[in-house]
Amino acid sequence: MRFILVLLAMLLSTVTHAEPSLQAQAAQLKQEVVELNREIYELEESLLFPADTQLVVYVAMDSDAPFELDGVELTVDETPVTSYLYSDRELQALKQGGIQRLYMGNVAAGPHTIVAVFNGRGQGNRYMRKAARLRIDKGADAKYIELRVRSSGRSAAVPDFVVRDMK
Amino acid sequence: MRRLILLLLCLPVWCAQADEPDMLLYGQARFAALTERPLEVLTLLENDHTGATHIDNDFHNEDHVLAIEASLRLGLADQAIELADHLLFTARKESHKSKARLLKARALAQQKRFDELVRWLEKSLSHLKGDMRDEAWFLVGRGYTETKRLADAARALSRISKGSIWAAYGYYNLALKYAQDDPDPSRAWVALRVAAALAGDTREGQALRDRALTVAGNLALEVQDPEKAAQFVKAVRADAMEAPSAIYLYGMSEAQAGRLRTAVRTWHRAKKYALYMPGVAETFQSIAWAYVQENLKGSAIDAYLEAISVYEKEQQQTRQLLDELRQKGFLELVRAARAEQKSTDWFLNTELVNNTPRVMFVNALMTDAGFFGQVTELLQIRDMASSLEANRRKLAILEDAYRRASGGSTRQAVNKIDRLEQRLGQLIARRNDLVGAYKEALAANDFARIGSESLLKARKRLDAVVAELKRLKGVLPGPTYRELSRRAIRLRGRLVWEDMAGMDESRQSFADRIKVLDGLIASMRDSISRLRERARNGRVHFAERMQQIQRMRARADATGDRLQRVLKTMDQAMTTEAINRLEQHLDRMARFHVRSQLALVNLYDALAVAEYAPERVRENQR
Known part of the structure; x- marks a missing residue:
């Protein structure tokens, strides 16, 4: 026991x-x-980024966009806020439907101007530097902006650079 | 975990149409997944900040797939299985259900639950198509192989489509099992031949073919079939990880076939590789041995001398590595090796010749599947610890910033409210004085003080006129002065009359004014009180936020400490394992060294005897 x-x-x-x-x-x-x-x-x-002042900028690419994105520079109201250089893997991820959050910051309510400069290589490995601009009106809600590279409707060899307010 | 499912499932009923937030969330998670950041995938998908998804929504299902894949990448197989079951239950599209079935099978394989894996796939296979079906058959084959049902494994593998690399992997695994269990290598050879034939021409396929051919060559040599061995190993690529082994084996096959010169020529090609690679250390001895067999004693001595020098150098480098390991641990060794090899797929780098001993040792360890799994786990924990450490720093900065901001703004608000309250107090005092004076005038029947503003002004003007009249008394003619005095008295009487007549109106007006003033004062008092409340709430809000930050910091600190402890324990275990392997290598090098020295001594002896013997003969003849 x-x-x-x-x-x-x-x-x-x-x-x-x-x-x-x-x-x-x-x-x-x-x-x-x-x-x-x-x-x-x-x-x-x-x-840090309450909804009433939040501004978020995303980068996306169409899979057939005739452009090898090297980098993006972003300015808000003529102030450079960020820039980014892409690795091969990141570029492939963008082309496969990935979306990169490029920037998150705060802006006051009211009108603002966003300028995105895209650097990269187009058809024939030709270096390209293109800017796209958008005026937005920031309200009480968070503002989402999309920077997208896509193939142009005019010609498959020419890329289009779009800055879009996602509302 | 349940929270992740709930977030992925339930949150978002109200924003079923919110396609863009769903697309953004999915796109971000996909970007993180494709750029090898599984932790970020799970962080994003457990977060509803950019909007949410809905059960009847493709993005929701794709998010699940990404979350399962990320969980598997992080070794969270339980979570992956739970998510896969959930996806199977909620998804409506067959494509999503199929992915869930396969991902669950991968999770079961990761957990080595092979019986369950086979049972699971037996009932799921009919739902899978294309490459997913091939992978599923491979997993069934693996399940049977691991549970030693090799005939069933072979049958499962035969169901894989032609040209799929899954079949090649399956047959390779099967061949290794045959080789382990069966002294007759025929079945293993067949499986290895099939694996090599099916491997394809991708980088992955070529690497697999090299491995299969080397194993097949080794098996052939073990059963003394040099022709067959040579046939296998000569097809291994020169830049393969297995190249040194293949070269050594090819030399051995030539030697076994009696072609020693060819064997030596072959072995010379392996000398450039690191001695930790299988076959390289043997190569140096084999060259010397072959020279001895060829009776080229001078060359043999040179070869042994070279071998001795190489083994000595290797022992010295191994001791240095051992010291480094003992001092810094395995994780640091891996970090240093990674830094030396800048390529992203650092452990796949096949630059065999130029790598340092450290890199070669780490690379060689990585070819061991068991060790590779442990290192992957260790690196995952290390990466998580780094991510947590970064977050701890962020929280410290946030806490500091918040403390400063909240302290400053609250103090400012309180000071402002105090000043406002002071001014309100002054206003109330003046109002009270006014009311007091009014009551006093009323009690003293001082209608003039209570009267209207216009009458007050008229009275003042009349007083001025009377004063002027008195000053002009001596100047004005008597009748004029008297007349003017009478008119002044009449005017005063009129004013008194007006005062009395407007008394009620004036009293009402005064009361109204005081009432308005009181209303204003009350409203101001309310505003100040509200401000005080708000400031108090603000302090509470700040305090709550601070507590939230501090709570999170405490949790992060505690988790970070536990993570560091686990990391340290794992690192110690890996360090011990790596030290054991290096010590074994060191022993091996020492044995080769001693053997080479002995062989050299024997060779010198033989030479001496050979020189001495003719001399003795000559002496005897004399």
């Missing part, structure tokens, strides 16, 4: 002291990091 009790006690102590395996701990931690990242992302956005 005593032996059984000792055995039970030993078993119990093993059970209570058993820690999850390293793999299990790692999986749980990964899950926690994913959740934390999301919450921090939300908090940061709500604190």
Whole structure:
């Protein structure tokens, strides 16, 4: 009887002291990091970019756009706010339907001018630098703008650079 | 996890038509997925900031697919399975359901639940088409292979379409199992031949073919079939990872066939590779051995001397690497190797000749599937720790900025309200004085003070006129003065009369004015009180935000610390494993070194004896 009790006690102590395996701990931690990242992302956005002043600019490309995008420069009301150089992998991701969030910032309500300058290579590996401009009226809601490179309706060899208010 | 499903599923009923936010969210997640950032995919898809998706919405289903793939990339197979089950339940399109079925199978394979994997795919396969079906048959084959049902595995693999690389992978895995379990290599050879034939000409396919041919060559040499071995290994590409092994094996096949000169010529080509690569260290000894067999003792001595020098150098470099590993750990070694090899697919780099010992060692470790899996896990945890660390820094900055901003603006608001309240107090005091003076005048029947403004002005003018009249008393003729005095008295009487007549009106007007003033004062008091409330609420709001930030910081700190502990433990385990392997390599080099030295001594002995013997004969003759 005593032996059984000792055995039970030993078993119990093993059970209570058993820690999850390293793999299990790692999986749980990964899950926690994913959740934390999301919450921090939300908090940061709500604190730094409240909806009433938020301006977000996205970059997208049509898969058949005859243009190898090297980089984009963005100005808001004649102030350069960001520029970005694309790697091959990022360019392919854009051509496969990926959308890049290029810029997130704050602007006051009222009219603003957005200018995007696209640098890259067009047909025949020819260097191109094209600007597209858009006037927007910022209201009380967040404003989403899309910069898109697509093939022109006039000719398949000529790219179109569009700045669009997504409302 | 449930939260992710809920966010992906339930949030958005009210914005079913919101196609653009859905498209943006999906596009961003896709961009992150295609640029190898699975953590960002999950962060985005658990976030409804750019709008939300809806159950009856293609983007919603595609988001699920991306989330499952990202979960698999991060080794979160449980989450992937849960999401796949959910997608199977909610998706309406067969294409989405098919993807969910296959992704669940991948997750089961990742968890090594092979029996379940086979059962799952047996009921799902009829729904899959094209490349997905081929991959599914490959997974069934893998499931059977891992559970040692090799005949069933072969049957499953035979169902894969012609030209699919999945078949090549399947037959390669099967061949390895045959080679392990069966002393007769015939079945393994057949499977390896099929794998090589089906591998195709892509970079991936060529790498697989090289591997299959090298294994087949090795098996052939083990059963003393040099012609067959040569046939296999000579087809391995010169820039393949397996090139040094293939060269060594080809040399061995030539040697076994008795063509020692060709063997030596072949082996010389392997000398440029790192000694950690299989077959390279053996090559140096084999060259010397072949010279001995050819009775070229001088060349053999040179070859042994070269081998000894190479083994010594390798031991020295291995010891340096061991010291580095012991001091800095495995993770740091991988980081340094990665920095040395700037290519993105650093561990796939086949620049075998120019790489440093560190890079070669790490690359060689990566070819071990088990080790590769552990390193992937370690790097995932390291990347997550870095991402969390970046977020911790962000939170610290946010907290600091918020504390400063909230302190400043609250103080300013409170000061302003205090000033307003002070002015209101002054206003109330003046109002009270006015009311007091009015009551006093009323009690004293001082109608003049209460009267209308115009009468007050008229009275003042009359007082001025009377004063002027008094001054002119001596100047004016008596009758004129008296007449004017009478008129002044009459005027005063008229004013008193007017005052009395307008008394009620004036009293009412005064009361109305005071009432308006009281109304204004009350409204101002309300405004100030509201402002105070708002400032108080603002402080509460700031305080709540601060608490939110601080709570999140505390969580991030705690998770970060745990992550670091797990990372450290994993790094220690990997370091120990890497040290073991390096020590084994060091022992191997030491053995080769000693063997070469002994062989050299024996050779010198033989030479000495050979020189000494004719001398003895000559001496005896004399």
